[in-house]
Amino acid sequence: MEGFDLVVVVGEDRDVLAVSHAMRERVVPVLGLSVSGNSTFLMEAGVGEVESVVEKLGAGEYHVAEVSRLSVSLDGSSEGVPCALNEVAVFPSRSATLMEHTLVVDGEVVWRDYSDGVIVATPTGSTAYALSAGGPILLPSSKAFVVVSVNSLDLTRRPLVVSEDSVIEIREVSSRCDCEVVVDGSHRFKVEDRVVIRRAERPALFVRLSRGSDTARRIAKKVMLAKELMDMPPSAKLILKILEYEGPLTQKDIIAKTLLPPRTVRHALSILMSRGLVHKQPLLRDARQDLYYVATELE
Numbered sequence: 001m002e003g004f005d006l007v008v009v010v011g012e013d014r015d016v017l018a019v020s021h022a023m024r025e026r027v028v029p030v031l032g033l034s035v036s037g038n039s040t041f042l043m044e045a046g047v048g049e050v051e052s053v054v055e056k057l058g059a060g061e062y063h064v065a066e067v068s069r070l071s072v073s074l075d076g077s078s079e080g081v082p083c084a085l086n087e088v089a090v091f092p093s094r095s096a097t098l099m100e101h102t103l104v105v106d107g108e109v110v111w112r113d114y115s116d117g118v119i120v121a122t123p124t125g126s127t128a129y130a131l132s133a134g135g136p137i138l139l140p141s142s143k144a145f146v147v148v149s150v151n152s153l154d155l156t157r158r159p160l161v162v163s164e165d166s167v168i169e170i171r172e173v174s175s176r177c178d179c180e181v182v183v184d185g186s187h188r189f190k191v192e193d194r195v196v197i198r199r200a201e202r203p204a205l206f207v208r209l210s211r212g213s214d215t216a217r218r219i220a221k222k223v224m225l226a227k228e229l230m231d232m233p234p235s236a237k238l239i240l241k242i243l244e245y246e247g248p249l250t251q252k253d254i255i256a257k258t259l260l261p262p263r264t265v266r267h268a269l270s271i272l273m274s275r276g277l278v279h280k281q282p283l284l285r286d287a288r289q290d291l292y293y294v295a296t297e298l299e
Helices: 015-021 049-060 215-228 235-246 251-258 260-275
Strands: 007-009 029-035 063-067 070-074 085-090 101-107 108-115 119-120 144-150 160-163 169-177 178-182 189-193 195-199 204-208 278-283 287-292
Touching: 007 015, 015 029, 015 235, 029 049, 070 085, 070 178, 085 101, 085 195, 085 235, 101 144, 101 160, 101 195, 108 119, 108 144, 119 169, 169 178, 215 235, 235 251, 235 260, 235 278, 235 287, 251 260, 251 287, 260 278
Parallel strands: 007 029, 029 204
Antiparallel strands: 063 204, 070 195, 085 119, 085 178, 101 108, 101 169, 119 144, 144 160, 169 195, 178 189, 278 287
């Protein structure tokens, strides 16, 4: 991507994430155009508005916003690990398994915890997986990150907001099975003991077509979704997040990616569909299977 002034991504949020990961340390402004026509935190407009978008770009009616990313080091090495735009999650590789870890911020021990896992999210990612796990929403202009312990055994455990200049360490990671670091829901890496997370040296750049903010409407939509998710089992939350990141999947694909038992996946999908959060349609290449996807009004 050397020599380019702008990268236009036509697709959905997951496609913008893929481009961001591919850039590594290179930074080129990104303009997201949603195929479904929804304006999200990563997609600035719908493909049906492309003529208006081109006019605004030509007239200079846009600005470039800087978005913080997370740099990740696993057991002392960051080789091959992309910067995270949304979040870095540390979980056991097997579902329904507790993980033990110590959270250290700027060299100070904050907690020793037993939970399903831990999430460190940027302001952009605070409306994604971290929100469904009980974390707060950070405004895009916030110079902070949020740390969420997922389903902690300590009922007093609360999400932690830290400065974006902080160094966050998740030490002494252990479980009955291998533990993994998941970057933006798509890149998985095995971790033995320690994860170090800090603000990446170079932020992501996004083209915004107006100074006026659509943030309030987008956040309101996320808050309503969070209320829907509050009384749902963790399996349903996980499957919804996987579908948001990966796009449409068959039940077999969902089982493989979540490592959940088939019965649990079927039950979670029935809950999500009954709430109108997930829809399904027959898989064209194999009518015996259904393809599950997130309702477009949620994106």
